[in-house]
Amino acid sequence: MKKLLLVAALLTLAGCSKVNKENYGKIKVGMDKTEVEAIIGSADSCEEKTLHTNCVWGGEEKNITITLVSDKVTLFSSKGLK
Numbered sequence: 001m002k003k004l005l006l007v008a009a010l011l012t013l014a015g016c017s018k019v020n021k022e023n024y025g026k027i028k029v030g031m032d033k034t035e036v037e038a039i040i041g042s043a044d045s046c047e048e049k050t051l052h053t054n055c056v057w058g059g060e061e062k063n064i065t066i067t068l069v070s071d072k073v074t075l076f077s078s079k080g081l082k
Contacts, residue, residue, distance in 0.1 A: 019062060023040050024076075054067050058080075
C-alpha cells in the first residue's frame with residue numbers, strides 16, 4: 001500500500017512540472033533570475049562561467065536552458081516541451 005501511494009505521489013508531481021510550454025512563454029530577455037524562479041522554480045543545475053551562468057530546468061528529454069549575465073536572462077531555449 002505504501003509503495004502504491006509513493007508511486008501515485010511521484011506521478012502527480014511529474015504531471016505538475018513547471019517546465020512546460022506555457023511557462024516557457026512567460027520568460028523574457030532581461031528578466032532577473034528571481035523572476036524566472038518565480039515562474040519555473042529553482043534550476044536543476046547551473047554552471048558558472050567567466051562572464052555568464054548557464055542554468056537548466058528539467059532533464060535530458062524536456063528542459064529549459066537559460067544563459068544569465070549579472071543574473072539577467074540574455075538567452076533561453078527549450079527542448080521537448082509540449
